[in-house]
Amino acid sequence: MTVASPDLLVADRPRRRFKVPVGALVAGTVVLVLVVAALFPGLVAPFDPTATDTSSSLLPPSAQHLFGTDLLGRDVFSRVVHGARYSLGLGLSATLLAVTTAIVLGLLSGLAPRWVDEVVMRLLEILLAFPEILLALIVIALLGSGTANVLIAITVAAIPIYARMVRVTTLQVRTSGYVEAATALGQRRSVVVLRHILPNVLGPLMVLATIGIGNAIIAGSALSFLGLGPVPPTPEWGLMLADSRDLLGRAWWVGVFPGLMITVTVISTVVLGRFIQGRIDGSGR
Amino acid sequence: MTETSPAAVVENLRVAFDGNEVVHGVSLEVRPGECVALVGESGSGKTLTGRSLLGLVPPPGVVSSDRLEIDGTDVRDLSDRQWRTLRGATVGLVSQDALVSLDPLRTVGREVSEALEVQRSRTGPRLNRAEARHAVASELDHVGMPDPANRSRQYAHELSGGLRQRALVAAATITHPKLLIADEPTTALDRNVQVQVLQVLRELKEEGTALLLISHDLAVVATIADRVVVMRNGELVETGATDEVLQAPQHDYTRAMLKALPSAASRGRRLSDQPVLDLPVAEVPDPERVLVEVTSVTQTFRTPDGGRMTAVDDISLTLQAGRTLGVVGESGSGKTTLGRVVLGLQQPDTGEVRLDGEPWSGVPERQRRPRRHLIQAVYQDPLSSFTPRATVIDVLAEALALSGVLRSARRGRSAQLLEWVGLSPDLLDRRPVTMSGGQRQRLAIARALAREPKVLVCDEPVSALDVSVQAQVLDVFSDVQDQLGLAMLFISHDLGVIQHISDDVMVMNKGQVVEQGSADQVLCDPQDPYTRSLLEALPQPGISPDNHADPVPDQADPVPDQEEQQ
Numbered sequence: 001m002t003v004a005s006p007d008l009l010v011a012d013r014p015r016r017r018f019k020v021p022v023g024a025l026v027a028g029t030v031v032l033v034l035v036v037a038a039l040f041p042g043l044v045a046p047f048d049p050t051a052t053d054t055s056s057s058l059l060p061p062s063a064q065h066l067f068g069t070d071l072l073g074r075d076v077f078s079r080v081v082h083g084a085r086y087s088l089g090l091g092l093s094a095t096l097l098a099v100t101t102a103i104v105l106g107l108l109s110g111l112a113p114r115w116v117d118e119v120v121m122r123l124l125e126i127l128l129a130f131p132e133i134l135l136a137l138i139v140i141a142l143l144g145s146g147t148a149n150v151l152i153a154i155t156v157a158a159i160p161i162y163a164r165m166v167r168v169t170t171l172q173v174r175t176s177g178y179v180e181a182a183t184a185l186g187q188r189r190s191v192v193v194l195r196h197i198l199p200n201v202l203g204p205l206m207v208l209a210t211i212g213i214g215n216a217i218i219a220g221s222a223l224s225f226l227g228l229g230p231v232p233p234t235p236e237w238g239l240m241l242a243d244s245r246d247l248l249g250r251a252w253w254v255g256v257f258p259g260l261m262i263t264v265t266v267i268s269t270v271v272l273g274r275f276i277q278g279r280i281d282g283s284g285r
Numbered sequence: 286m287t288e289t290s291p292a293a294v295v296e297n298l299r300v301a302f303d304g305n306e307v308v309h310g311v312s313l314e315v316r317p318g319e320c321v322a323l324v325g326e327s328g329s330g331k332t333l334t335g336r337s338l339l340g341l342v343p344p345p346g347v348v349s350s351d352r353l354e355i356d357g358t359d360v361r362d363l364s365d366r367q368w369r370t371l372r373g374a375t376v377g378l379v380s381q382d383a384l385v386s387l388d389p390l391r392t393v394g395r396e397v398s399e400a401l402e403v404q405r406s407r408t409g410p411r412l413n414r415a416e417a418r419h420a421v422a423s424e425l426d427h428v429g430m431p432d433p434a435n436r437s438r439q440y441a442h443e444l445s446g447g448l449r450q451r452a453l454v455a456a457a458t459i460t461h462p463k464l465l466i467a468d469e470p471t472t473a474l475d476r477n478v479q480v481q482v483l484q485v486l487r488e489l490k491e492e493g494t495a496l497l498l499i500s501h502d503l504a505v506v507a508t509i510a511d512r513v514v515v516m517r518n519g520e521l522v523e524t525g526a527t528d529e530v531l532q533a534p535q536h537d538y539t540r541a542m543l544k545a546l547p548s549a550a551s552r553g554r555r556l557s558d559q560p561v562l563d564l565p566v567a568e569v570p571d572p573e574r575v576l577v578e579v580t581s582v583t584q585t586f587r588t589p590d591g592g593r594m595t596a597v598d599d600i601s602l603t604l605q606a607g608r609t610l611g612v613v614g615e616s617g618s619g620k621t622t623l624g625r626v627v628l629g630l631q632q633p634d635t636g637e638v639r640l641d642g643e644p645w646s647g648v649p650e651r652q653r654r655p656r657r658h659l660i661q662a663v664y665q666d667p668l669s670s671f672t673p674r675a676t677v678i679d680v681l682a683e684a685l686a687l688s689g690v691l692r693s694a695r696r697g698r699s700a701q702l703l704e705w706v707g708l709s710p711d712l713l714d715r716r717p718v719t720m721s722g723g724q725r726q727r728l729a730i731a732r733a734l735a736r737e738p739k740v741l742v743c744d745e746p747v748s749a750l751d752v753s754v755q756a757q758v759l760d761v762f763s764d765v766q767d768q769l770g771l772a773m774l775f776i777s778h779d780l781g782v783i784q785h786i787s788d789d790v791m792v793m794n795k796g797q798v799v800e801q802g803s804a805d806q807v808l809c810d811p812q813d814p815y816t817r818s819l820l821e822a823l824p825q826p827g828i829s830p831d832n833h834a835d836p837v838p839d840q841a842d843p844v845p846d847q848e849e850q851q
Binding site: 176177178180181182183184185186187188189195196199200 | 628630650654655656657658661662664666669670671672673674683684687732736
């Protein structure tokens with residue numbers, strides 16, 4: 001992996017007075033490398049991820065092919081690097097979409113008349129009753145497979161938890177001293193919501209979302225693994241994992257490296273999210 | 286009694302944290318049957334001094350002294366184990382908040398008997414249950430707990446504040462310590478209850494307990510202490526017999542502190558030394574013009590058990606330009622709800638509020654909004670009324686924007702507003718979290734003034750402040766009202782503050798008005814028994830800081846409050 005010489009990247013991060021725990025530092029570095037890989041895969045990957053070469057089929061890891069090659073002779077390392085775009089992209093955009101929808105639903109629920117709240121919350125509770133992945137499968141079943149539909153499916157599955165979070169914080173913030181003070185000042189309702197309620201709802205939500213990205217990545221990979229997402233020869237990690245099923249006995253590297261990437265990515269985002277959460281909670285107002 | 290050996294001797298006590306000395310050489314002595322009061326504002330080191338006598342200075346605090354003795358024992362180099370044998374048996378502690386200090390999962394009786402069990406486990410035969418129960422009941426009875434046998438089976442949250450505090454006193458006294466340290470024992474209590482708890486402490490003192498009372502409240506001190514030790518910034522400022530210190534203080538600080546005490550005697554006089562604020566004379570409303578008219582307002586709330594609780598019961602009042610209506614009552618009397626109704630933040634069930642002649646309650650918020658600038662609010666906890674992470678300029682600019690001040694002019698106007706309330710414009714980019722309590726409250730007042738109101742509703746605006754800061758903020762209110770001719774609704778549980786600032790007074794109890802009228806009429810000649818009990822509960826220290834002020838305000842001319850200064 002390219003994490004071998006992270007010194008330069010770490011030095012680029014802004015210097016801070018407090019001590020950053022090693023775990024968070026490593027996680028941050030991994031995420032940074034992944035982001036680079038997702039944005040500029042050409043910089044990191046030595047080969048075309050889709051170029052087949054039957055003469056070099058299933059070569060074990062070597063200096064030339066760091067992670068070896070797959071059945072069609074494609075460089076696994078290059079495919080893994082290019083795959084970061086799909087997994088991270090899917091995880092990030094699904095989370096972003098889910099958070100945005102959740103803000104609208106949560107604020108609506110927390111601020112609108114009681115009956116609106118009741119209706120929205122009952123609907124969300126029904127959704128919450130299903131495991132996330134099952135919910136995503138239901139959406140796929142309704143919409144059909146494909147990358148875009150996987151994105152929608154993961155988004156829908158993630159909305160309920162975020163929306164509940166927004167609603168609860170909204171209810172707290174709504175009765176806070178500063179919201180009442182703004183009202184007494186004569187501030188318009190819309191401005192009160194945008195300037196006084198929204199920013200204070202956003203903080204805790206962002207932390208939850210950082211951790212949620214990991215979940216979304218897993219869900220995306222799982223759906224791809226089941227063949228419901230991107231189609232071959234796309235270098236998506238879940239898809240690569242699925243392709244490697246029959247080869248594991250002969251060529252472990254074809255499956256292990258994409259799997260490892262999923263694991264490392266998810267752990268890193270969660271560790272980083274928890275670290276940010278701790279920072280926010282610790283610093284108080 | 287005078288020749289008995291002292292229960293506690295402290296000589297040249299110093300407490301330091303990480304090399305930073307915060308208590309600088311304090312000396313005092315408490316004799317059996319005597320109450321010594323340690324008085325000072327927050328940060329004066331009074332609590333640390335008390336903690337030193339319990340071996341409870343929190344780490345990494347380092348205590349050093351020339352002498353530190355409890356009942357003749359040198360306690361300077363005691364081990365933790367040795368301290369444990371002293372605490373409870375020889376020296377006891379009564380702390381401020383009984384709800385925090387009592388274990389929520391144990392009955393009051395268990396809590397009280399624990400100290401006794403600990404002592405017995407060291408010194409004698411174990412108590413059997415019946416004995417313990419009997420001892421607890423008799424101690425609870427001793428501190429004035431009604432029906433002690435049943436009360437001791439209740440939990441802390443089931444008791445009222447006064448009863449809880451008594452249980453805490455009982456837990457400290459059941460072992461009959463020689464020395465009792467009471468750290469702000471009555472601060473969280475309503476006046477009436479305060480008096481009862483003080484009575485319990487006084488009786489203990491008369492029975493021979495040495496009492497070290499730590500308090501910021503000079504009025505409380507005056508009623509019980511034999512001697513007073515005044516502390517400031519970790520130093521001993523003045524010490525002497527209570528009467529002497531309170532009647533003829535020698536030190537400037539003590540004098541300033543006494544002068545800062547609001548009371549009936551301080552009306553019309555400035556409490557602090559800060560210069561009179563210079564506010565621009567805007568359009569002052571006609572004096573005595575009725576700005577707010579509240580007619581038979583009733584407000585009820587649903588209770589968790591499905592019933593309804595009447596928070597405000599058929600209350601009428603008027604607020605006139607240039608006059609202050611003080612609303613006084615104990616916690617839960619409905620004062621705050623009344624304030625919210627007047628502010629239009631709460632729609633009354635019945636009755637009507639009119640603002641400047643036009644309907645204020647019962648109209649949609651959309652219709653109220655354009656007139657909200659007329660009536661502004663100042664709250665008890667200013668910090669929570671500012672959006673988290675907002676800076677001072679954010680806070681003021683929002684109000685100015687609503688008043689139609691252009692973006693380019695807002696910074697300049699904000700600086701001006703800060704100066705009006707006696708703050709430096711350097712604070713503009715600070716966050717309120719980093720400011721002191723007094724500064725925050727001034728900022729809250731500045732924000733209210735930014736909207737150019739005619740009415741100010743103040744809900745306990747000085748309750749969280751130290752006496753000297755309270756004095757300054759009260760003077761700000763007086764100046765603001767004087768120069769801008771505002772009508773003020775001033776809500777407070779503190780009768781002294783109400784006596785100081787009000788032209789008219791309304792006494793509330795359980796949602797109802799028990800007495801209403803001009804300040805002189807209500808406070809000097811109360812008709813209602815409840816008002817009388819409140820006034821009697823107010824400790825009368827007989828303080829005369831200027832040595833000439835008479836305790837009864839000038840009866841003839843109560844209205845022009847501040848004329849002397851103008």
